[in-house]
Amino acid sequence: MPDSADRAAPSGTLPVSFADIEAAASRLEGIAHRTPVMTSRTADARAGGQLFFKCENLQRGGAFKFRGAYNAIATLTADQRRHGVVAYSSGNHAQAVALAGRLQGVVTTIVMPKDAPSAKVSATREYGGEIIFYDRYTESREEICAALAAERGLSIIPPYDHEQVIAGQGTAARELFQAIGELDVLLVSLGGGGLLAGSALAAQALRPRCRVIGVEPEAGNDGQQSFRAGKVIRIPVPRSIADGALTTYLGERTFPIIRALVHDVVTVSDQMLVDAMRFFAERMKIVVEPTGCLGAAAALSKRCHQPGERVGVLISGGNIDLARYAELLR
């Protein structure tokens, strides 16, 4: 883990600034939900700390992804917006781009893996996105997306490696800090790093003493490896129930921010995700998808905080097939 001098030094040259997050927040005002922050005495007792759950599962489109997608589309030129956008996504970013496009009158094309959860596919379609499927184990979504962009003159809205996407995602942590005051730790789901990078930028500006920690599935710990190695490490496509965190490498834009501003990256098992998911359903009465449980799993297993600390947990999303959800709850 870099010491604090290392962490502070390069922030002036990072690809996104807190001013970008503030601008994104203005664009999202009255459009994205200011999602509630929930607490649970039972969770506090189990974790031995004070937990504050920022419920992005209750965000429009069912995940934080709406923030970045909307912000990215809002910052396109009029000409770009007229041509439309294309995005690739394992699910939540797809829905987010489709919804954000519809709200801004922009045509959307979404490249999705064939094995994406059917609830996410149908929601994307309902929001008006045109869907093109690919095989995530044999094809490159980036290449398919680039070809479509070239053919049709579309602007690509990547799921995380994009300045305005990162800036949009940072608005969730900004709201949490505004609502809750001081936090000792902030636990954030880590896939490609958009939410984590945005959260770290918000923390640096608003709560510089808060330790921002990324949480990955054990099976897909490319972020942890990269963070420790100080360079982007690529891994094969991982297999985990956290279907929103099956990324194989961090982004060119997210990695330097994470390296500079994040305190640590930890991993949790699929079983810990299921336990957290069950806890959310049984005790807090909210539906959280496995990827959305990453931060809570780390909090409930007490691996990132000291007794009595104030711990923010970003619940990233709640989109899951009901059949699959039912299977995991039993």
Next chain:
Amino acid sequence: MPDSADRAAPSGTLPVSFADIEAAASRLEGIAHRTPVMTSRTADARAGGQLFFKCENLQRGGAFKFRGAYNAIATLTADQRRHGVVAYSSGNHAQAVALAGRLQGVVTTIVMPKDAPSAKVSATREYGGEIIFYDRYTESREEICAALAAERGLSIIPPYDHEQVIAGQGTAARELFQAIGELDVLLVSLGGGGLLAGSALAAQALRPRCRVIGVEPEAGNDGQQSFRAGKVIRIPVPRSIADGALTTYLGERTFPIIRALVHDVVTVSDQMLVDAMRFFAERMKIVVEPTGCLGAAAALSKRCHQPGERVGVLISGGNIDLARYAELLR
């Protein structure tokens, strides 16, 4: 359905007044959650109206019942509190009394049916209540409760037929009206009538033009029968998945309030409850128990409102065994 003259006339002589609700609200301030009011564009589109969901599934103890139980215990004399309280309940009231008792340092004994959902039994136990089981098909919970009260000098906190319980339950609708402004209709789960009576009293004081409608399971429509007959009708124990609305008759105190101030009582099928439960999980990411879905089922089936109307829906609770929940979601 009585006309408005009939409805207004007897309210001066009702057993509970809006002042009682205001007093209850003061006692609950900072103790009960001021639960969020959620909206969903998808729900609005399906219902053809504007729906406002008051989320008492997110209340302490997982249901609105905490309000009435806490208020009833808070209004006991010091001597009564020292002796302790006893309550009978199919589940949510049990948890509520146990939790409210613990918070006020009052010993609680709970008489529960043997077939109560195990999540409710274990939560009641966790909150510190002593549990005594009975058979809901052969024994009288009132008699068991009365015997315990006599033997041990306990005060009975009934689940609905009690002035201070009704007053406490009325604080939920009061909060909804304060948060949302005008409503054309308010849909309320109806079991023994505590929530419905309290809601009707709050509406009469704050939104006299709002139509307050009770919603029951088809199989247990004693409330509808009683409302139409103008007197309390008793039915055999109904079988419905709405385990919080398996009451067989309205209360001596709830019925006159319902008769005077409620606009109508409608019924919904178990299948409609399951559909609403699935909708809450899939689209709104919240866990609602079948009884808590009564109002939403009526709203989504458009049986109580005109197109475009503003419809309040009281979600009464979210306590359900995960195994049972998983079974119903599939």
